[in-house]
Amino acid sequence: MPTTAPKIVIVGGGPVGMTVAHALTKAGIDFVLLESRPSIVMAAGASLVMSQIGLRALSQFGVLPAIEKASTPLSICKRFDHLGRTIGDTKLFSYLHEKYTNSMIRVPSSNYCIANTTHSHGCASRVITRRDLMQVLFDALPVEASSKLLPNKKVSSLHKTDDGVVVKCTDGTSYEGALVIGADGAYSAVRKHMATMGGQQDAQGQGGNDEDLPYLTTYRCFWMRFPRLPGIAPGDMTESHGPQATTQYFASEDSAVVAVYERLPQPTRRPPRRYSDEDEAAFVARWGHLPLADNPSYRNAEGIRVLTLGEAYAHRIQTGFINLEEGVVADWSRGGRAVLVGDAAHKFTPSTGAGCNNGIVDVVVLVNKLHKIFATAAAVGNSSGSVKNNASVVPEEELAAAFREYQEVRFDTVTLGCGLSGRATGTASWATPWAKFMDLYVLSVDLVLRYFLRWAAAKTALTPVFDFIEGEDTVVGKYPWVHKIPMPQA
Template structure:
């Protein structure tokens, strides 16, 4: 297919057979899979292209709550989803002497927001979502080389020599999105890219994420607790924080964050564009092996005990980078999941699916871009809040003066004030407009969702033979 940017169409939809736009999704992570699931349920044609040949089971812990519960309920997999997780009632902040400094309470979320929060290991959530996508719709080993778009469609070329054609291109491929880089390169040449979007991604931390094998009660008594035990440790006179989380599978998801200064930033810059993998993690394991952890028993346990019980392929060193970009779309290309967490990418996917589903049959580029504009308008404030929350958490567990002040404030903040802060995040409980609505029983009402009012287009009546002639 030849993409001609100057081609435009003036459709007479009364004499054309109904055609939904075909969506090409680059990136098979949580956001890409969520969008694929929703498009499948909306009977909108789509294909997912993932660069890796096989998705590795990275051991990161993930927190999901009321903000994604409606999606799982609408898809009919909420019970299965909850069974994979472990409910959580608090996050505990401890010092290096294994002493509790303070806790952040999560109790009462079901009554207030309609669903409790749960802790998961990332592979459990990923596998559940993957099972909802028809296998023929997801293609692995597809690394994007080039992309073109214009009035008559999009064309993506992959490193294996294959091509894909469609009407919409979605970049859901992470912090170093090939779709975003390709789009931004073209916009920059045309002097249409904001200067801030051309800057490199900022990073100030390096993180080790891992998951142990299933443990016994003798090894880690806390795994027997009904609710997940999430403990964050703050280092003393060291630029680290680390955490442990118990899972429903009797494993421990653990991580360690190194807060970078000017010198350590240079040392770690080589990992900026590298893939997650165990090879880069071993030296960091050596640095943190003596850090204390809490098992719930009398035995003194350190990170080394977790390392010994963790398969090497489940230990990964990653760069934590975050930035809210100004440019989200252009013509037929749109981006989701701008680097502020898995839940945020899923929220993007829900709203974008509503906007795509609301497009008329045979949409032209201008109609598609207008839908993308509305998608960004609906999501931008929530993404900003998610980014603020993420930065606040990093500050809270950090080693700076601001970190110490933040912890002091949180320690002395009354529970009613913490509830008010929660509402900024937990009133956002999006749903798909084209699936049966979930009754939101939370006493704290959900925030307005503009895309929830969008209707599925009605196909124009097909012409009779006489009309066609």
């Protein structure tokens, strides 16, 4: 009987790939993680809003206190038009912490009702820099597991073998495993190569062909980090809305970050060109008047006391200029040897702060299934019961079925989330007269917001957890979770 080491090859060491590394460590499944960047923790990328679904999953690794320490909770979001005039606050984040009156929420597709009497979802949404989140995840890995994170490993191809997959890197090294998990972002090499790794032809729209990317880009994003200038308080959060462009701004203890989303003249599926320093300068010249936050220390051209993008740009610490791809890939796996998670499988605009959080929940669903498969194989393969020491073959069909189930569980949720996020970006940038009307006169109405929140809360309550990681549920609020974290055995 042939044997396969149950090593899983993770491609991509972003927040979702690091979540896979943690989950496999907890599951006792051996892995190696290949990351093309020179270091796993780097000062790259903007800040992330971590919501309850992502935080609760990460809490199962014991990292919630460290995340709380490195992040800032969010409350009221002030909104301006492009001239700096207020267009009404959004209290979404405040409502997440507020007490509701006694009522019931029906959980979709079930007869299950949840009592709506306790407090919030159990924790605040928090803004954290990508670097700090990566540092927290890196520091929390056991030393043995962190030695399996390999930077400077750019994956260039995948090859299927009789009992697994070989992943090759541009430096000539290769890594063998029972399967590969592609956590390598929107332009995923795993997605591209899995399409043909078994000799099959590429399925249209899977990204095997560079000219046929699965994501559509309608917006591009300029983001910038700058120091907490006079008049900026930690936790400040604003948006500016108006034709063609919209901003989101968050202030933390030591810095503030703004992202500006600009509608492209034409949506495109072509791979992005790299934006140059000249492109960035032209962008800031075009949108430098956009208000970031009310601030008594500054005054814009209209005489309104706001800090503008142009003024903040003069103090910039770090910037980025990227396309915002959107969409959900049709097939997230090929056979039982390659499967996608996070931005490799679905890509949201950042407006609802949901892309990374959903990537983390992908990992929950996928690794729950892998844990069951590898634990069963280990029990059959040897009597020690150790998943890590398993030496039996994991049948490809079994993995393929698990991957299909994983996609089924996640597909509708991420498709809905992706659509909502795109609509939020379109509404805030007044993509149509109707979007402008909704933005100014409907979505700012408190009652509408509360209705939306209750609808979203019922869906959020269905979010799964790692079913093999025991522990206390520290993220418990007024909407009880449908899936409970298993209690530690006495």
